Structures are given as structure tokens and as C-alpha cells.
Amino acid sequence: MKVGICTLGCKVNTYESEYIINVLKKNNYEIKDFNDICDIYIINTCTVTNASDVKSRKMIHQAKKRNPLAIVIAMGCYVEANKDKSILGADITIGNKDKSKIIEIINDYLKTKKNNYLKNLDNEFEDMYIDKFTTRTRAFVKIQDGCENFCSYCIIPHVRGKCRSKKLEVVIKEVKELVNNGFHEVVLTGIHTGNYGVDINTNLANLLKELIKIDGLKRLRISSIEITELNDEVLDIIKNSDIIVNHLHIPIQAGSDKVLKVMNRKYDLKYFKEKIKYIKEIKKDISITTDIIVGHPFEDDATFNNSINILKEIGFSK
Numbered sequence: 001m002k003v004g005i006c007t008l009g010c011k012v013n014t015y016e017s018e019y020i021i022n023v024l025k026k027n028n029y030e031i032k033d034f035n036d037i038c039d040i041y042i043i044n045t046c047t048v049t050n051a052s053d054v055k056s057r058k059m060i061h062q063a064k065k066r067n068p069l070a071i072v073i074a075m076g077c078y079v080e081a082n083k084d085k086s087i088l089g090a091d092i093t094i095g096n097k098d099k100s101k102i103i104e105i106i107n108d109y110l111k112t113k114k115n116n117y118l119k120n121l122d123n124e125f126e127d128m129y130i131d132k133f134t135t136r137t138r139a140f141v142k143i144q145d146g147c148e149n150f151c152s153y154c155i156i157p158h159v160r161g162k163c164r165s166k167k168l169e170v171v172i173k174e175v176k177e178l179v180n181n182g183f184h185e186v187v188l189t190g191i192h193t194g195n196y197g198v199d200i201n202t203n204l205a206n207l208l209k210e211l212i213k214i215d216g217l218k219r220l221r222i223s224s225i226e227i228t229e230l231n232d233e234v235l236d237i238i239k240n241s242d243i244i245v246n247h248l249h250i251p252i253q254a255g256s257d258k259v260l261k262v263m264n265r266k267y268d269l270k271y272f273k274e275k276i277k278y279i280k281e282i283k284k285d286i287s288i289t290t291d292i293i294v295g296h297p298f299e300d301d302a303t304f305n306n307s308i309n310i311l312k313e314i315g316f317s318k
Helices: 011-026 050-066 077-081 099-112 156-160 168-180 204-211 232-240 257-262 269-282 301-314
Strands: 002-007 030-032 040-045 071-076 092-094 139-145 185-190 219-222 247-249 287-289
Touching: 002 011, 002 050, 011 030, 011 040, 011 099, 011 139, 011 185, 040 050, 040 077, 040 099, 050 071, 050 077, 071 077, 071 099, 077 156, 092 099, 139 168, 168 185, 168 204, 185 204, 204 219, 204 232, 232 269, 269 287, 269 301
Parallel strands: 002 030, 002 040, 040 071, 071 092, 139 185, 185 219, 247 287
Antiparallel strands: none
């Protein structure tokens, strides 16, 4: 059977879709472009913004229109956020649990026509393991899932559940295998990457220490990380390692203490600026990029202009 996959949203979704591609191939499914006529379409959805919701619905509609006889599978965050609604014509709905069981779910659907495979998220990390990537020149490794920050603007803790981590030894094994298969750059990714290990009695620093020892690994990249999680131990590793790339993506989200407080962020501007200054001192050529939200209900002209000034003052690369 021919399968087309559409991946929306974050690097975690990219990793999970790659895992699904690998599993499907091993079970003799033919992976085609999402725009081709396929027997099965899989849409790995996103719900982080209203635009993500719109695109998720659009991709489901397009798949059904492209081949009305195809099995359309909607999975992921948009589905998880809309458990009480019919997902606009999708034949199978899967949330953020049991994506790894895609083969069993398809086989069960073909026998029973059961369409809803949504389950409650639990505290166990759903193990996925990839030894090669077919869609990327650099490899992603999902080390963590879930978030418990509950920023006031963000739905993700509600659709991804509590923080849970991949075992340290499993991450090391996965990275080693990817390197042996020719992937010299690895990106560590998660929903709350900097909180890695909180549930398994370890932390990100311990993981980084082990990964930079791997023979053949030339570049290790950390995906988006909170300023509060760049502690002295993590920064010391970044300072002294030539393997970890000279780039950090650190969301600021607002240039106003008032707005940051309402957002339920865990820092103020003084803390943020001092930490960025320190990072630039210990790693002179580092590139720091960020995210910022404008149009917040508590943002007025003064706080907006302050955000602009803060961005200029800090001097983000992007």
C-alpha cells in the first residue's frame, strides 16, 4: 500500500514521523509524496497556534479530496486538543500516545473499522528509536516529551502531558548508531528539552557529558531551551566543547516584566539579560536566536516599544 505523510509543527513531530516512516517501510508499505495518490494518508498535526489548527484541518481535507477511497489518519496535538470533536472526516484518530503502534492500528482498523485510538497520556516515555533518517541530512533524537510549565498562552502541556524522558543509555546508543550510519550532526529535541531527566534521576548536563565523548560525532545541537535551564553545569559543558554548536535558541517571549508575569514565565528581564551577557562572555562567537510574542492582551504601546528596545539591546542573531 502507498502511504503519504504530512508533518506539521515542531522537531518532535519530525522525529515521530521519521520513526513512522521507518516502521512502515519495514512492513512493506511504500512511502510516497503526500501530494501523490495514496492508499493511506497520515497527517501528524500541530495545535501550537490558530494557524496550525487551520493547516491541520486543511491537510486532512486535502487528503480526503485527493483520494476519497484512501484511509486518512490524523494524529498528534490537534487531535489531542479536540478529543470531543469529530476530526473532520479522518478515518482514524490517534493522539500523542501510541503513534509508535501505527502498524497495529492500521491492521485493527482494516479488520474492525474502529476509528478512535485516542488514549489518556500517561507518565511513561513512549520509546521510539531511529538508526537512520530518510528525510534529513542531520539526525534528530527525541530525548524528552511533555511540559509542566503551563505558560498562560500555551496549550502544549495539555496535549503533550507530563515531562517524561528517554533513558540516558538509550539516547547514547541511538546517537552512536546514527553516527555509525553517517550522521555526523545530531539535534537533541523534546517538548521541554532543558528539563530532560527530571523523571529519571538525571539531567541534561549528564547527557551532554556522555554524548560529546562519542567518536565520530562532529556537531551536537540543542533545540529550543529555556533561559532558566542554562545552569552553570550546562554552560560549562557548552563553553568547553567543540562538539556542541555555537548556537542556542532561547525564547524571550516578551520584553516586559509585566507581560512575562502574566504569561507565567519563570524569569524577569534582568535575569534574562544577565544570563545572555554571561553566555556571550564565555562563548564569544555564539549565535543566539529567540521567539517573541506580540499582541498579547496585556501589551500596550509602551510595552511593545520596550520589547523592540530589548531585542536591540540584547542583539539576537534572529
